[in-house]
Amino acid sequence: MNSTPHQTLEHLTTILDSVADGVFTVDSSMHITWFNRSAEQITGFTQQEALGRPCCEIFRSSICFSACPVREAMASGHSVENREIDILNRDNREIPISVSASVLLDADGQPTGGVETFRDLSRLRALQQEVSDKYTFHDLVSRNPAMRKLFDILPDVAASDVTTLLQGDSGTGKELFARALHDLSPRGNKPLITVNCGALPEQLLEAEIFGARKGAYTGSVEDRPGRLAQAEGGTLFLDEIGDLPLSLQVKLLRVLENREYQPLGAKGARRADVRFIAATHRHLDKMVTAGTFRQDLFFRLNVVQLTIPALRDRPEDIPLLLDMALDRFNMQYGKNIRGFEPEVLNLLLDHPYPGNVRELLNIIERAAILCRSEQITLDLLPTSLTLHSTVNHRPTNNRPDSDQLKGMLARHAGNRTALARELGINRTTLWRWLKDCDFH
């Protein structure tokens, strides 16, 4: 028996009312003609209130008049998918939603209006926020145990005013650590001044750090305050301390020991009330043995040493950093990139990042600038990455199941490097496999 149009409509209403997504339709003048139960729940407006009203009065989103997805779908004839926007609900509360929109056609293929489906992202956003708050410490993102230990001791180290040496490969975040140490210290409201000890020739570097009287060296036409003077009351961050020439190492030692220094060409000594933080990617102890770094200075600097692990040793941070990078560059470049193609994500998760976090950020920044869709695709990655990737090509059907993996790990007494070697995969891939079976 054929159903009547009335029965069909009732059937359709029942179906649409049972879906978790909000669904509404509009006619060609953007007035609401259909509004399902989830749409009522998400927006707070009842169907009665919504029907017949212009949809911008019910949705009140930031893009209603500039980039309405329904209008866009009606104008182009193409669907708009998963665009993330904020709407104001009936109580004027901002609700993040993901919307998709399509054009509605009549039997002759003529547009008669549009349909929009939308999903409430509040819970997802709250969870994301929770995760990001949990793993963020003064702009530093990490879930790696060694890094978390550093975050734990940072407030005490900061409070102590003690000279601190930050050791770690280039791009691991030494400067961010220095900033966190300064901000958390009692000197936090005074200046944090940075000197890059590898950036200048010896004499200029001396003037840069200690200052110089007019005429102290060729081209110095007026008195010049050094970075030490600028940092008075605050913190001096000596970046790339391993590059400091031996002659300046003596001068720096004097400041560290007596809090006194002499600007270039000046007669008397000046006093410095400054906290020192130094950073290097070099192994200063080896330089001491080689005679290129003074042992006494090394001891003075090394009162507290914080060693920041390379990114390849904390693969669990890569997904967090990728998320952070997307948020940062979406905001910076006004983009709406939601994620990565699966192949791209695999590549990014498996890349060894010799340039550490800086390299990761550079890769994502470049891709974000070039990206014209909502996903980062393979063509947006630098070819050096796609050509020389260490992505593991082990067929997935050779992948052990969760119990096998746990058994193998136990056999290696928890040594992941040894297990990765046995499996012929790199540590990042192993980390992902273990994560897939909830084994961290």
Ligand SMILES: Nc1ncnc2c1ncn2[C@@H]1O[C@H](COP(=O)(O)OP(=O)(O)OP(=O)(O)O)[C@@H](O)[C@H]1O
């Ligand atoms: N854990 C982290 N969380 C978030 N951002 C990070 C983290 N580590 C580093 N970054 C970012 O990576 C970039 C490089 O970090 P930073 O300049 O602090 O590294 P560095 O170790 O001082 O490098 P270099 O030795 O080359 O001076 C910066 O943009 C920084 O904000």
